[in-house]
Amino acid sequence: MKRENVNEQSKIRNPKSKICLINGDGVGQEVIPAAAEVLGALGLGLEFVEAQAGFEYFEQSGNAIPDATLAAVEACGVALFGATSSPSTFVKGYRSPILALRKAFDLYANLRPVQSLPGKFSRPRLNLLIVRENTEGLYAGRERLEDDTAIAERVITRAGSTRIVKMAFEQARKRSAISGQPSMVTIVHKANVLKVTDGLFRECALQVAKDYPEIAVREMLVDAMAMRLVRDPENFDVIVTTNLFGDILSDEASALIGGLGVAPSANIGEQAAVFEPVHGSAPDIAGQGVANPIGAILSAAMLLDHRGQGGQADRVRRAVDEIVKQGVLPRDLGGTATTKEVTRAVVTNL
Numbered sequence: 001m002k003r004e005n006v007n008e009q010s011k012i013r014n015p016k017s018k019i020c021l022i023n024g025d026g027v028g029q030e031v032i033p034a035a036a037e038v039l040g041a042l043g044l045g046l047e048f049v050e051a052q053a054g055f056e057y058f059e060q061s062g063n064a065i066p067d068a069t070l071a072a073v074e075a076c077g078v079a080l081f082g083a084t085s086s087p088s089t090f091v092k093g094y095r096s097p098i099l100a101l102r103k104a105f106d107l108y109a110n111l112r113p114v115q116s117l118p119g120k121f122s123r124p125r126l127n128l129l130i131v132r133e134n135t136e137g138l139y140a141g142r143e144r145l146e147d148d149t150a151i152a153e154r155v156i157t158r159a160g161s162t163r164i165v166k167m168a169f170e171q172a173r174k175r176s177a178i179s180g181q182p183s184m185v186t187i188v189h190k191a192n193v194l195k196v197t198d199g200l201f202r203e204c205a206l207q208v209a210k211d212y213p214e215i216a217v218r219e220m221l222v223d224a225m226a227m228r229l230v231r232d233p234e235n236f237d238v239i240v241t242t243n244l245f246g247d248i249l250s251d252e253a254s255a256l257i258g259g260l261g262v263a264p265s266a267n268i269g270e271q272a273a274v275f276e277p278v279h280g281s282a283p284d285i286a287g288q289g290v291a292n293p294i295g296a297i298l299s300a301a302m303l304l305d306h307r308g309q310g311g312q313a314d315r316v317r318r319a320v321d322e323i324v325k326q327g328v329l330p331r332d333l334g335g336t337a338t339t340k341e342v343t344r345a346v347v348t349n350l
């Protein structure tokens, strides 16, 4: 199957060729160096700027993401982010670094492609893109306790909904240009129950759709979508939805192609973009040298797409396909290769 550039831009946005690297916690410290090694091996003269964030850094410094890291992301314009550990209980002074980055740079679009890999662990013929709203919804951070009642506010705005759906249709247009096939956008919501919030999202989405008459549109309720992702995911192209629904559906979709270890993502804003594997810090396997670096490496390929270097991004994706065909697989995909062995094999296949 032809693997494609999901976010190719017409020009290179970052002439300085600098990329900020934020390893974070746990396996982030293993998979980001792996992705950087692959980027370095392309011979593009890329320069890496390392920056700190995460729970470990918070415990040393009292700050989960220092201003110096935000400044480095701003200066580079693009960053590769591993993962950080976030405790499930409240820790005074701690804020999730990825949420802080999304907020600081208004990284409103989370692109999560799900493309088949040529291994037995992956379902065939999948090539879909989940476009998740990244700044509002149930992640707006408006939670409170009133006596024994906990309340979360779900924030949906006209501006936020319109721009994420536009992004989805623009992505659909690009995918269609690359594949030569017609594209389809599925708008996923729960407007039958969340009549006000998802009612607004749906209204905005259908309005945007009118500007893209060449792209087919359909609506699906999120629970039905969850079922269809398991039953016939090959019948979907671009899926656009609100923040929490997109988070859940994209983890579900990653299971179709081998799980969290292989799933890449991009957080896109107007001024900056942060690329990260979908997985978290995986404390259960961290430090053992067995983390799967493919999600991080494919995230680096998305970074190249974003810089307008789609040809180089394809080189990386083809090398990943090759090692999968050769059976150089990490533990989560049923193999025995270490993080370093997988990475070296990708570099050899570039």
Ligand code: NAI
Pocket (backbone or CB within 6 Å): 027, 031, 082, 083, 084, 085, 086, 087, 098, 260, 261, 276, 278, 279, 280, 281, 282, 283, 284, 285, 290, 291, 292, 293, 295, 332
């Ligand atoms: P997780 O993604 O870290 O792990 C879930 C399962 O997938 C585990 O069994 C893990 O071993 C496996 N896994 C994850 N990445 C892998 C890789 N590269 N190779 C092989 N196996 C891999 O999710 P979990 O356990 O729910 O969360 C752990 C921590 O990560 C939490 O503190 C959570 O807050 C944080 N997290 C951070 C994210 C971020 O920084 N963007 C995203 C998701 C979770």
Ligand code: MG
Pocket (backbone or CB within 6 Å): 247, 248, 251, 278
């Ligand atoms: Mg998630």
